[in-house]
Amino acid sequence: GDSVTQMEGPVTLSEEAFLTINCTYTATGYPSLFWYVQYPGEGLQLLLKATKADDKGSNKGFEATYRKETTSFHLEKGSVQVSDSAVYFCALDTDKLIFGTGTRLQVFP
Amino acid sequence: GAVVSQHPSWVICKSGTSVKIECRSLDFQATTMFWYRQFPKQSLMLMATSNEGSKATYEQGVEKDKFLINHASLTLSTLTVTSAHPEDSSFYICSASYRQIEETQYFGPGTRLLVL
Numbered sequence: 434g435d436s437v438t439q440m441e442g443p444v445t446l447s448e449e450a451f452l453t454i455n456c457t458y459t460a461t462g463y464p465s466l467f468w469y470v471q472y473p474g475e476g477l478q479l480l481l482k483a484t485k486a487d488d489k490g491s492n493k494g495f496e497a498t499y500r501k502e503t504t505s506f507h508l509e510k511g512s513v514q515v516s517d518s519a520v521y522f523c524a525l526d527t528d529k530l531i532f533g534t535g536t537r538l539q540v541f542p
Numbered sequence: 543g544a545v546v547s548q549h550p551s552w553v554i555c556k557s558g559t560s561v562k563i564e565c566r567s568l569d570f571q572a573t574t575m576f577w578y579r580q581f582p583k584q585s586l587m588l589m590a591t592s593n594e595g596s597k598a599t600y601e602q603g604v605e606k607d608k609f610l611i612n613h614a615s616l617t618l619s620t621l622t623v624t625s626a627h628p629e630d631s632s633f634y635i636c637s638a639s640y641r642q643i644e645e646t647q648y649f650g651p652g653t654r655l656l657v658l
Binding site for chain 1: 546548576583584585586588591635637646647648649650651652
């Protein structure tokens with residue numbers, strides 16, 4: 434069946450460091466791909482999405498490119514801030530959302 | 543932006559009792575609501591999808607008689623865990639969408655259930 438695999442955390446970075454959180458997927462069709470973020474005490478929020486191969490989703494300095502050839506959708510940010518500390522979930526949507534296990538990001542000043 | 547609330551945020555109950563969790567869309571009408579369950583260090587697992595005014599569609603392996611879902615209005619869905627047991631302890635998250643307009647699901651903050 435369809436599935437999402439993302440790197441385990443926590444990822445610990447200093448402020449202004451470069452961030453990469455890896456995400457790969459397995460799907461029989463052509464899913465839309467998403468990154469959700471969950472800040473402490475809050476619900477999941479859509480961070481960015483891409484609906485077809487080679488699309489790049491971007492928001493708040495975060496980017497991810499839909500790579501069909503490598504079945505990947507890695508999340509990147511050039512310079513993280515303390516306020517980016519949260520749990521990040523990669524997900525795919527064919528007829529329902531399938532989530533990865535989440536990656537906790539901790540950014541220290 | 544679209545806001546979804548859940549109540550209660552956490553609940554502790556005795557084994558054998560029933561617990562009701564509410565999910566509300568505060569500033570939009572949700573034609574579809576989803577219920578997820580999350581175990582520690584695991585991903586969110588979809589339990590069921592409910593459309594306003596109709597019966598919920600349960601995912602394979604989810605007991606519909608144990609997890610009763612009601613979506614009586616465009617802003618409220620409830621999940622009732624009947625005759626709860628310790629293995630039902632988990633984090634339950636709802637989401638809501640208005641699919642005629644967009645596919646995006648808006649998530650509630652979750653409800654942590656502990657069954658003693």
